Structure formats: structure tokens, C-alpha cells
Amino acid sequence: MIEKMLEGIEVRLNLDYFTHQKAYNQLADKIVYTGPIDKFYNYEFGILEYRSLRFEHETLPIENYQGNAVVNYTEKDIPFTRIIEHKHFEFGHQSQTIITREYPEQWTVDKDAYYPINDERNNEIYKKYKEKADQERQFIFGGRLAEYKYFDMHIVIESALNLVKNEFSN
Numbered sequence: 001m002i003e004k005m006l007e008g009i010e011v012r013l014n015l016d017y018f019t020h021q022k023a024y025n026q027l028a029d030k031i032v033y034t035g036p037i038d039k040f041y042n043y044e045f046g047i048l049e050y051r052s053l054r055f056e057h058e059t060l061p062i063e064n065y066q067g068n069a070v071v072n073y074t075e076k077d078i079p080f081t082r083i084i085e086h087k088h089f090e091f092g093h094q095s096q097t098i099i100t101r102e103y104p105e106q107w108t109v110d111k112d113a114y115y116p117i118n119d120e121r122n123n124e125i126y127k128k129y130k131e132k133a134d135q136e137r138q139f140i141f142g143g144r145l146a147e148y149k150y151f152d153m154h155i156v157i158e159s160a161l162n163l164v165k166n167e168f169s170n
């Protein structure tokens with residue numbers, strides 16, 4: 001499906017937009033930016049915060065650990081928030097199993113941004129970036145980092161389709 005969607009379109013991977021921002025901006029009249037919106041504006045209104053995670057993987061010599069792909073842990077005394085048992089996503093029958101425990105971790109700007117912290121302070125900062133972004137003619141800001149919002153996969157696809165609809169109806 002993805003190959004068909006990209007047929008005839010040049011794709012360049014593993015490049016950081018910010019390393020040659022000016023040159024990339026000259027490549028197209030319209031650019032969809034999917035990176036962090038605060039970084040785009042050089043953090044001028046402040047850094048938007050995220051919740052981060054640390055993943056700990058373990059291979060176990062058993063066929064089945066938890067009978068399910070995902071089990072969430074909400075107890076205060078358990079340090080991880082969920083365990084993923086990967087084989088259950090694809091109904092695997094291997095004699096061993098691999099699990100991943102997810103631990104909450106303090107986020108710093110050099111780490112992967114996982115979940116936006118949409119509290120009052122961060123939402124106020126985002127509002128300022130959004131006001132600027134809405135004035136841009138060359139850029140469309142889309143997705144979880146550019147819109148500073150948690151999206152599930154199906155919601156982000158719907159949101160992308162709506163962006164396209166808006167763009168072509170203007």
C-alpha cells in the first residue's frame with residue numbers, strides 16, 4: 001500500500017530537515033512538517049514537554065508469559081506501566097517468548113518525544129506556536145509532534161485526510 005502511495009515520488013530517508021532547512025524549503029511550494037513544532041520555531045516560546053519511556057527487553061525460555069500482547073499495570077508499587085509480549089501480535093508459536101517492560105522516564109529535549117503533557121502550561125505555550133503556524137503559507141503542520149497532541153494511528157490518518165481535504169478546498 002505504501003509503495004503504491006509513493007509511486008513516482010522521490011523519497012529521501014535518514015535526513016534531518018534542520019541540517020539543510022533552507023535548501024529543503026526551496027524544493028517545494030508546500031511542505032508538510034511533522035516534527036516538533038517548538039523546534040521549528042527554535043523554542044522561542046519555550047520547550048514543550050513530553051513523557052518519556054525506557055524499554056527493557058527480556059527473552060524468556062517459556063512459550064507464553066501473559067497470554068496477551070499488552071497488559072497494563074496501574075498499581076503505585078509496580079515500577080513499569082505495561083508489558084508487551086510481542087508474539088501475541090501475530091499469534092506466534094515459538095518455544096520461547098520476548099517481553100518488553102515499559103518504565104516511565106523523565107524526558108529531556110535530546111530524548112524521543114513520546115506522550116505530550118497537555119497541561120495548562122504546555123497548552124499555553126503550544127497556543128503561541130499554533131498562532132504563528134496558522135500564519136504560514138508554505139507549511140502545513142501535521143501529526144502528533146507538530147500538533148502537540150496524542151493521536152492513535154487511526155485518528156492520525158483521519159486527521160491527515162482532513163488536512164488534505166481542507167488544503168484542496170481552499
Ligand SMILES: Cc1cc2nc3c(=O)[nH]c(=O)nc-3n(C[C@H](O)[C@H](O)[C@H](O)COP(=O)(O)OP(=O)(O)OC[C@H]3O[C@@H](n4cnc5c(N)ncnc54)[C@H](O)[C@@H]3O)c2cc1C
Nearest residue numbers: 015016017018034035036114143144145151152153154156
Ligand atoms: C510510545 C507510543 C506508543 C504508541 N502506541 C500506539 C498504539 O498502541 N496504537 C495506536 O494506534 N497508536 C499508538 N501510538 C501512536 C502512533 O505512534 C501515532 O499515532 C503515529 O505515529 C502518529 O503519526 P505521526 O505521523 O503524527 O507521527 P510520527 O509517526 O512520529 O511521524 C513523525 C515523522 O516526522 C519525522 N521527523 C521529525 N522530525 C524530523 C526532522 N527534523 N527531520 C526529518 N524528519 C523528521 C520523524 O522521523 C517521523 O517519521 C503510540 C505512540 C507512542 C509514542
